Amino acid sequence: MKRIVLFLIIFLPFIVRAQDQIVLRGELNANQRMLLNDGNDWAWNENRLDLALEKRFEKTRFFGNLWLRHLGAPALSNSAGLYSQDRINPWSLDIREAYAEVRGFFFESLDLKVGRQRIAWGTSDMLSPTDMLNPYDLEDILDFGRKNGSDALNLTWYFDDAWSLQAIYMPWFRPANLPLGPFSNVFSSSIELSEGLTLNEYSDRLRMPRHNLKEGASIGFRMKGFALNTDVSLSYIYGRETLPLVNGLILSPAGMQGETNVESTLFFPRYQMLGADLASTLGNVGVWAEAAVFFPDEEVVMTTDISQLYGQPQGSVTSDSLLLEKTPYTRFVVGADYTFTNGVYLNVQFMHGFLHERGKGLLNDYLIFACERGILQDRLLLRPLAGGVVISDWDMPKENYAVFYTPEIIYKGIDNFEISLGAFLFEGKGTNIFAGFTDYNMLSARVKYNF
Amino acid sequence: MKTRLLSLVAVLLFLTSAPAPLFAQDVATILQKIDQVLFQPNDQTSNVRMVLTDRNGNERVREASVWQKGSDKRLFRFTRPASEAGIAFLSLPDDLMYLYMPAFGRERRIASHVKNQSFAGTDFSYEDMETKEYARTYTGRILREEGNLYVLELTSLPNIRSDYSKMIVAVNKQTFTPERSESYDRGGNLAKTAAYTWKRQGNYWFPSEIFLKDEKKGSATRMVMFDVKFDTNISDQVFTLRNLTSF
Numbered sequence: 001m002k003r004i005v006l007f008l009i010i011f012l013p014f015i016v017r018a019q020d021q022i023v024l025r026g027e028l029n030a031n032q033r034m035l036l037n038d039g040n041d042w043a044w045n046e047n048r049l050d051l052a053l054e055k056r057f058e059k060t061r062f063f064g065n066l067w068l069r070h071l072g073a074p075a076l077s078n079s080a081g082l083y084s085q086d087r088i089n090p091w092s093l094d095i096r097e098a099y100a101e102v103r104g105f106f107f108e109s110l111d112l113k114v115g116r117q118r119i120a121w122g123t124s125d126m127l128s129p130t131d132m133l134n135p136y137d138l139e140d141i142l143d144f145g146r147k148n149g150s151d152a153l154n155l156t157w158y159f160d161d162a163w164s165l166q167a168i169y170m171p172w173f174r175p176a177n178l179p180l181g182p183f184s185n186v187f188s189s190s191i192e193l194s195e196g197l198t199l200n201e202y203s204d205r206l207r208m209p210r211h212n213l214k215e216g217a218s219i220g221f222r223m224k225g226f227a228l229n230t231d232v233s234l235s236y237i238y239g240r241e242t243l244p245l246v247n248g249l250i251l252s253p254a255g256m257q258g259e260t261n262v263e264s265t266l267f268f269p270r271y272q273m274l275g276a277d278l279a280s281t282l283g284n285v286g287v288w289a290e291a292a293v294f295f296p297d298e299e300v301v302m303t304t305d306i307s308q309l310y311g312q313p314q315g316s317v318t319s320d321s322l323l324l325e326k327t328p329y330t331r332f333v334v335g336a337d338y339t340f341t342n343g344v345y346l347n348v349q350f351m352h353g354f355l356h357e358r359g360k361g362l363l364n365d366y367l368i369f370a371c372e373r374g375i376l377q378d379r380l381l382l383r384p385l386a387g388g389v390v391i392s393d394w395d396m397p398k399e400n401y402a403v404f405y406t407p408e409i410i411y412k413g414i415d416n417f418e419i420s421l422g423a424f425l426f427e428g429k430g431t432n433i434f435a436g437f438t439d440y441n442m443l444s445a446r447v448k449y450n451f
Numbered sequence: 452m453k454t455r456l457l458s459l460v461a462v463l464l465f466l467t468s469a470p471a472p473l474f475a476q477d478v479a480t481i482l483q484k485i486d487q488v489l490f491q492p493n494d495q496t497s498n499v500r501m502v503l504t505d506r507n508g509n510e511r512v513r514e515a516s517v518w519q520k521g522s523d524k525r526l527f528r529f530t531r532p533a534s535e536a537g538i539a540f541l542s543l544p545d546d547l548m549y550l551y552m553p554a555f556g557r558e559r560r561i562a563s564h565v566k567n568q569s570f571a572g573t574d575f576s577y578e579d580m581e582t583k584e585y586a587r588t589y590t591g592r593i594l595r596e597e598g599n600l601y602v603l604e605l606t607s608l609p610n611i612r613s614d615y616s617k618m619i620v621a622v623n624k625q626t627f628t629p630e631r632s633e634s635y636d637r638g639g640n641l642a643k644t645a646a647y648t649w650k651r652q653g654n655y656w657f658p659s660e661i662f663l664k665d666e667k668k669g670s671a672t673r674m675v676m677f678d679v680k681f682d683t684n685i686s687d688q689v690f691t692l693r694n695l696t697s698f
């Protein structure tokens with residue numbers, strides 16, 4: 001099957017040429033990262049062909065976006081793998097978007113977009129708290145804010161040139177995909193066993209919602225407009241967390257020396273979200289703000305069952321711990337950008353609550369910044385100051401912080417060709433996510449070619 | 452109100468002494484006549500090719516489709532090179548500007564701090580690319596007359612934000628089309644020079660070519676307009692976020 005798809009993609013340009021007015025664009029992207037540890041292990045190896053296909057008629061439009069990729073390194077543990085081209089040369093195909101769009105659907109003021117699509121809400125840069133309809137694409141955790149497309153019905157009614165109401169219906173639940181490479185465990189909680197017990201084996205069971213209207217569907221509404229020199233919107237989502245939470249642990253004996261197997265149960269809790277965002281200017285400065293209040297549908301209690309350790313029937317010895325209160329909590333971002341007369345561009349955002357953080361009182365504070373300047377008619381883009389600061393406990397900031405620094409230099413001297421060199425450097429302490437990255441400082445190199 | 456893709460003439464005033472009333476009135480009249488020429492059509496569509504040349508003579512090309520209506524609405528959508536294709540810039544009245552980048556799937560509001568910045572890597576700044584009426588933007592005086600040209604020294608009116616301290620504009624006495632201009636930065640130094648080539652199509656004049664040189668960097672951009680169409684009754688819907696982000 002894969003070979004048929006590959007064949008089709010190779011001959012896509014010829015098929016496209018045979019069709020009048022079909023636009024085919026693409027991007028070749030080679031992305032390599034190397035750890036700054038003793039062995040200088042490779043942290044990332046991605047070679048991606050990104051194809052976008054578009055066909056427009058007067059009032060309709062079709063758009064598709066495919067990724068054909070070689071990602072990772074040969075994963076072989078025995079000689080059988082040497083017979084598998086897919087394991088030696090891992091590659092994949094991903095339909096990022098594929099939708100049809102109709103302008104003036106039955107009514108002149110109504111637009112319809114149906115199919116797999118990206119629904120980008122909010123005004124913040126990359127990490128919008130109200131941008132919750134599409135699941136996170138965390139495969140490359142350092143590509144902040146990347147999202148997968150969702151299968152959706154998207155209707156927008158335009159009251160006038162400024163105000164519109166958007167309604168989204170997503171029949172299928174699609175979870176986030178987790179990071180690959182050295183960061184594959186960043187969203188996993190560590191398991192602390194009682195004294196005398198050692199972890200022998202860990203396994204989990206994922207409880208997916210049923211694919212029906214009640215469990216699998218999500219809906220969203222967004223009223224968007226312009227008033228007092230400000231772009232504003234209000235949004236609502238009835239959806240499901242795309243990163244799972246643990247609500248059950250079963251411990252069982254695996255040996256005579258305290259070896260223990262742990263099996264967890266994961267699920268995707270329901271929530272409702274009320275959001276608001278704005279973008280405006282203060283003098284010459286661009287400003288934006290965005291907030292999302294999350295209303296969990298239920299408390300999430302993790303039940304730990306240790307009955308089997310005591311040789312008793314399952315379920316009789318348990319303990320509960322509260323993971324997520326039903327109390328609403330708010331993630332928000334405020335930001336500003338400015339270009340100085342010498343051409344230096346500065347972008348600063350303060351964010352309360354990272355994408356995986358949930359629950360009142362459990363959200364960390366992040367200050368994210370980027371400072372860049374293009375020179376030589378923008379042939380060279382210098383980003384010497386980029387990164388952020390995290391404080392996860394303001395009472396003891398020296399023990400609960402992280403700093404990340406992501407400088408980059410990008411050469412764009414030849415049309416459609418771009419090459420960049422950069423670094424991801426981390427320092428920190430405590431339990432915040434970036435403090436866990438300190439062993440993964442790395443250099444990166446990326447080449448991009450558009451056609 | 453009518454429009455025209457020119458506006459490199461982001462001219463500004465620099466009156467060190469009060470102009471003689473007669474001259475002031477003359478300048479105002481000239482500026483109004485320039486506007487009558489520039490903004491005579493109700494609307495305009497065109498394709499634009501911008502050839503960027505650096506100080507070493509290396510060239511790069513940008514192409515875009517442009518829709519314009521009145522003196523203050525413009526949509527600029529890049530078609531070439533592939534790395535820029537689909538990027539669009541919407542300029543609306545009252546300094547309202549939006550940028551659309553297909554990779555992000557949504558528009559982004561742009562504040563006026565970008566005005567002095569390069570537009571898509573060209574030597575034109577966002578301010579240069581603005582459409583604005585001369586008479587409502589500038590005041591000034593007649594410096595001299597050179598044959599068939601009025602040479603004006605212009606500065607922005609107090610309510611107009613600009614990164615130029617003044618402009619020297621040479622205007623054709625017969626057609627009232629700007630033939631060349633010099634822009635000066637806030638320090639009074641020559642920043643950019645421009646030369647215009649005008650064509651007549653039906654009843655309308657339009658700048659078929661603008662050659663802009665950045666006098667500080669030594670780079671230059673040649674902007675050529677082609678496939679120009681006037682008065683095609685462009686809908687106001689073209690200049691909306693709805694259109695910017697989808698069609």
